[in-house]
Amino acid sequence: MFVSKGFMATTTRDIADAVGMRSGSPFYHFRSKQELLKTVILEGLEAGQQRLQAAIAGIDDPEQRLRRMMRAHLDHLFASDCQTPLLLYEVRWLEPSARVEVAAVADRYQQPWQTTLDELALLGRLPSSAPPLRLLLFGMLNWSSQWFRPDGDLSLDAIAEAAADLLLA
Amino acid sequence: MFVSKGFMATTTRDIADAVGMRSGSPFYHFRSKQELLKTVILEGLEAGQQRLQAAIAGIDDPEQRLRRMMRAHLDHLFASDCQTPLLLYEVRWLEPSARVEVAAVADRYQQPWQTTLDELALLGRLPSSAPPLRLLLFGMLNWSSQWFRPDGDLSLDAIAEAAADLLLA
DNA sequence: CCTACCGATCGGTAGG
């Protein structure tokens, strides 16, 4: 609901209804609406991290690995249960201390990406892995949340491939 | 205020205060809060369109033109008076009919981009201009709103150049 | 454009 309607437009009553509770009961489980958001973002980042690790386990060739990471990232972006990258739009509603906490976990997610990009640059299969390359890459992938339609002409595979080809041209 | 705090978190009282009005007065000028959003988005798109046209007037070489368009787009993205691409995040709060109206103007903004990309592809300076190339390009540029800091190491010029180099490799 | 106000909603709490 935070993804589809946005944090501000989702009421704690909406959430209570969705799980068959009364309006006051969410606050038995969570101290505040913000803590609910923080929890779901952190859970999603964790799931994304694991999905990423699973996708690249045992893949030695860095180009193959990058392509799999991109596909895994897009999968996670549109998975109905944990659309974390979309939730990151909502981090702004957290208080600063919670925002710092989320940022630390999000940073950790970025590390394997930078490692793989550096590897490719070292092998000469990428002109450079210096900033802002990684951020441009995430831009290509994450922006798809603004226009991708599951019933459209382009598949997630096609998007991942097009972005990878652009990078590795 | 819609950009920095978001539409939902900006109250009509905030807006009234900012221009020295009383709480009810914005509704003398605008029928509703939504209409205020629609107006400011459309004005910003118009300004962006003109900034883009001004940047490419008389530029025949398509690569030069694309590079200028990218720089102009980033400038517009972070111009303090009309951060339209950021406002496009808020389109979701408009009712469907207003959303359609905005989408039509936003589509018009995309046309010169596709034209220039097609031109480059025709000249063989781009492997292809087929979808989702244009959208990947906008992803690289627009996503910078999530991480760009004016006081950081990277300038808008550097970002535009890195993205252009990636595209035209 | 202001005053005065309404109806509704919302996050959160006390007490059980």
Next chain:
DNA sequence: CCTACCGATCGGTAGG
């Protein structure tokens, strides 16, 4: 986890 409720806020309006 429910009931009952509060304090505050908010978009919007009537009347001038």
